[in-house]
Amino acid sequence: MGTVVSVSDVHKTYRQRRPAKDIRGTLRALLRPPVETVQALAGVTFGVDAAEIVACAGPNGAGKSTLIKVLTGLLVPDRGIIRSLGVNPTGDRARYVGRIGVVFGQRTELWWDQPISASFEWRRVVWNISQDTYGRMLPIVCRTLGLDETWNTLARELSLGQRMRADLGLALLHEPEILFLDEPTLGLDVLAKRSILRLLKQINREQGTTIFVTSHDMGDLEQLAARAILINRGRIAFDGSFQQLRRAHGSQRRITIESPVATPPAIDAAHLVESRGEFHTYQYDAQRTPIQALLDTFAISAPIVDVESHPVPIDDVFADIYEGWQSEARVRSVPSPSPDRTASAVPDGSRGERDRPD
Numbered sequence: 001m002g003t004v005v006s007v008s009d010v011h012k013t014y015r016q017r018r019p020a021k022d023i024r025g026t027l028r029a030l031l032r033p034p035v036e037t038v039q040a041l042a043g044v045t046f047g048v049d050a051a052e053i054v055a056c057a058g059p060n061g062a063g064k065s066t067l068i069k070v071l072t073g074l075l076v077p078d079r080g081i082i083r084s085l086g087v088n089p090t091g092d093r094a095r096y097v098g099r100i101g102v103v104f105g106q107r108t109e110l111w112w113d114q115p116i117s118a119s120f121e122w123r124r125v126v127w128n129i130s131q132d133t134y135g136r137m138l139p140i141v142c143r144t145l146g147l148d149e150t151w152n153t154l155a156r157e158l159s160l161g162q163r164m165r166a167d168l169g170l171a172l173l174h175e176p177e178i179l180f181l182d183e184p185t186l187g188l189d190v191l192a193k194r195s196i197l198r199l200l201k202q203i204n205r206e207q208g209t210t211i212f213v214t215s216h217d218m219g220d221l222e223q224l225a226a227r228a229i230l231i232n233r234g235r236i237a238f239d240g241s242f243q244q245l246r247r248a249h250g251s252q253r254r255i256t257i258e259s260p261v262a263t264p265p266a267i268d269a270a271h272l273v274e275s276r277g278e279f280h281t282y283q284y285d286a287q288r289t290p291i292q293a294l295l296d297t298f299a300i301s302a303p304i305v306d307v308e309s310h311p312v313p314i315d316d317v318f319a320d321i322y323e324g325w326q327s328e329a330r331v332r333s334v335p336s337p338s339p340d341r342t343a344s345a346v347p348d349g350s351r352g353e354r355d356r357p358d
Contacts, residue, residue, distance in 0.1 A: 010080030105183030
């Protein structure tokens, strides 16, 4: 299918005013405001193939939003090369934006004091969307995203979830070749999330739309994407499938045992996660401990009615990864005990860049 997005050694820094710690510092700041440089992207390199779904994740401040903004042409990188659909996103922006769709969870493109229908008609006229395309896509997005019930509602009267669905519908009207989504399920209920994820999979499968998505909802990302890119401190720390991500960070699983006991017994090589009535959930390493050994240990102390085993929730996997990154950052920030000792100043994420799957 070919590569549609190519990112090579991209850097982006911001200059931010540093808040004063006391009154004296505030007075000094009036004459010479303290400024610090924040490196949002530090040599990011990757590619995205046509019709691929890529999920980008990372802790707050990792550089996800900056990355999606340089990919959509909203920000110009300090250095590095970006080619998307064969063009420079900022150098040929007018032609580029007509071939992509963008949704930012914290912003809206709806006319605030106009009904949804007016925003959709405005998009059709200004973006010169053909009647054939508009007539084909409008019923699909309205039906799938549930826009019919709010079609004549003013944008300022919409709930957050209703606004998000309308913004996604706007982004899909012109059948974009690439869809960039930043927190697309923000504020949505379970049914709305399911509808959006189903629609994204459908347009990817049927129309070959390439999708690049960032989110803090890891469950959504795992359902949607086969490939994950993790960013830490402006660097790519992992690039591979969700299956590889789980394997790279252990083979932890959870087992829920139904048993008529109030106090669950201790099990070797497993720790109790929670106990609710007759259901007791443990976490263990499947590579080190056979599940039968856990059940045999449990059965010594209490009868077993039923058993269910499942992987650790992906949110917990990501939380463990982020926690590990924070611990490494704290260790690296500790000064060397000896001035003669030469420490290896390895930037955060560089290990992941060397070790990430090809």
